[in-house]
Amino acid sequence: MKIKEGFILRRIPGMNVVMPTGENIRRFRNTVTLNNTAALIFEKLQQGESVQAIAEDLSARYGISTNEATEDINSIFEDFLEMGLAEK
Amino acid sequence: MRNISHKAFERKFLENAMKHAIPVNAAFELTPVCNLDCKMCYVHLQDPSIKNRLLNGDQWISIMDQAFDLGMFSALLTGGEALTHPDFFRIYRHLTNRGICVTLKSNGILLNNDALEVFRKVPPTTLDVSVYGCDDESCRAVTGRGIFETVDRNLRAALDADMPLRLMITPSVHMLPWIERILRYAASFGVETRVNVYLAEPYSNTGRKKEDFGLTTEQILEILRMAEEIIPDAGTLEMDEEEVIATEKFSPEGVGEKGFLRCAAGRTRFSVSWEGIMTPCLQFPKEIISESVLASGVAPAWKNIHEKTVALRAPAKCAGCDANDECFWCPVKHGHAALSGRCDSRTCELEKRRIMARMDRKEEQDK
Numbered sequence: 384m385k386i387k388e389g390f391i392l393r394r395i396p397g398m399n400v401v402m403p404t405g406e407n408i409r410r411f412r413n414t415v416t417l418n419n420t421a422a423l424i425f426e427k428l429q430q431g432e433s434v435q436a437i438a439e440d441l442s443a444r445y446g447i448s449t450n451e452a453t454e455d456i457n458s459i460f461e462d463f464l465e466m467g468l469a470e471k
Numbered sequence: 472m473r474n475i476s477h478k479a480f481e482r483k484f485l486e487n488a489m490k491h492a493i494p495v496n497a498a499f500e501l502t503p504v505c506n507l508d509c510k511m512c513y514v515h516l517q518d519p520s521i522k523n524r525l526l527n528g529d530q531w532i533s534i535m536d537q538a539f540d541l542g543m544f545s546a547l548l549t550g551g552e553a554l555t556h557p558d559f560f561r562i563y564r565h566l567t568n569r570g571i572c573v574t575l576k577s578n579g580i581l582l583n584n585d586a587l588e589v590f591r592k593v594p595p596t597t598l599d600v601s602v603y604g605c606d607d608e609s610c611r612a613v614t615g616r617g618i619f620e621t622v623d624r625n626l627r628a629a630l631d632a633d634m635p636l637r638l639m640i641t642p643s644v645h646m647l648p649w650i651e652r653i654l655r656y657a658a659s660f661g662v663e664t665r666v667n668v669y670l671a672e673p674y675s676n677t678g679r680k681k682e683d684f685g686l687t688t689e690q691i692l693e694i695l696r697m698a699e700e701i702i703p704d705a706g707t708l709e710m711d712e713e714e715v716i717a718t719e720k721f722s723p724e725g726v727g728e729k730g731f732l733r734c735a736a737g738r739t740r741f742s743v744s745w746e747g748i749m750t751p752c753l754q755f756p757k758e759i760i761s762e763s764v765l766a767s768g769v770a771p772a773w774k775n776i777h778e779k780t781v782a783l784r785a786p787a788k789c790a791g792c793d794a795n796d797e798c799f800w801c802p803v804k805h806g807h808a809a810l811s812g813r814c815d816s817r818t819c820e821l822e823k824r825r826i827m828a829r830m831d832r833k834e835e836q837d838k
Contacts, residue, residue, distance in 0.1 A: 390570075391569065391570040393542075393544065393570065395487075395488075395491070395493050395495075395542040396487075396491040396493065396542075397487040397490065397491055398484065398487050400480075400484075400544070402544070402570035402571075402572075403570065404567065404568055404569065404570040405564075405567055405568045405593060406592050406593055408567055408593055408594060409591075409592065409593065409594055413480075414480040416480070416483075
């Protein structure tokens with residue numbers, strides 16, 4: 384699971400926004416806004432963290448089981464895939 | 472998680488930025504140098520030594536990186552002619568590599584194959600090109616040069632290359648004899664076209680004066696009428712998105728009592744001049760609000776610009792004006808009068824007439 388090259392996550396008060404960068408601007412014309420959990424997952428995937436490590440982080444932050452966290456990550460990753468932000 | 476169009480995003484985004492005072496939009500006047508000499512230009516300087524005083528690419532990139540850290544998402548690169556800046560493409564690539572939406576404002580002369588090659592790979596969000604004429608004679612009357620064929624060829628090449636082209640027409644007395652043909656010429660491209668009837672007072676060091684090229688209210692209204700007829704969706708009578716949002720969200724004293732600067736200037740937007748002077752927006756009179764980003768850095772300059780903008784009040788006389796519900800007192804539009812906190816009577820007249828025309832049209836549409 385990885386985020387494709389050519390995207391940047393911008394965090395400003397009230398919003399998390401994924402923007403295309405460089406030559407990716409030509410291919411990716413839309414803008415993606417993420418909620419805080421999706422932004423965290425995006426950021427960690429972009430940093431190369433494993434699903435297991437991200438699930439443990441989410442579990443600690445939100446007091447959910449790692450299984451639940453893994454399900455959430457998988458679901459959000461499917462959205463990333465559909466939007467063209469990620470690849471398997 | 473939502474994947475939304477740029478238009479929908481922009482609206483939500485501006486609302487959020489206004490709420491948190493984030494300077495999401497910035498304009499950078501890279502140079503006062505230009506390859507034309509337009510008689511109504513507020514910035515162009517001809518002193519050849521200016522070229523040695525320009526901020527270089529590293530300085531601009533440092534300013535832009537600081538703006539990025541504050542939350543800048545889009546940058547307007549302008550001049551003078553921005554493409555004449557020696558480091559233009561380095562600056563452009565730096566911004567796009569950081570995911571910034573870049574709008575380039577240009578006269579189109581240097582929009583040649585080399586430039587298009589760069590923009591094909593990494594397109595700007597908007598390519599704003601000024602249309603000065605419909606043939607060499609009209610171009611020469613406005614800009615001093617017969618540039619029609621060059622610009623026409625470049626515009627068509629940009630269109631063929633699927634560039635996000637937008638045309639800008641800035642009428643002045645020098646353009647009047649050809650204005651209808653120019654509007655028709657611009658309309659023939661079938662792209663968004665804006666008509667800017669609010670000419671800025673030129674910087675004092677340009678030696679130009681607005682009274683030498685400004686239009687009468689009647690002339691402006693006739694041009695607006697013509698533009699609405701010739702260019703579909705010209706929207707010359709409408710408020711822009713920023714004005715609408717500002718009206719909806721930022722009238723804490725109520726619409727009737729408003730007296731604030733109600734656009735995005737100084738709230739979500741700033742501009743930096745070629746000398747490194749920050750103002751609330753491009754063309755905003757430096758005498759009213761300005762800060763040097765070279766002296767203090769971008770963050771402290773923005774903080775001061777924002778605070779001063781929020782504290783700025785429209786002239787007291789606006790509160791008793793019939794047009795106050797719809798009018799926006801704008802120091803750029805009121806020129807010299809704004810420097811002493813007053814309204815310019817000609818601007819007031821134009822605003823009132825423009826508002827009336829807008830209301831008449833709405834009434835007509837509602838029938």
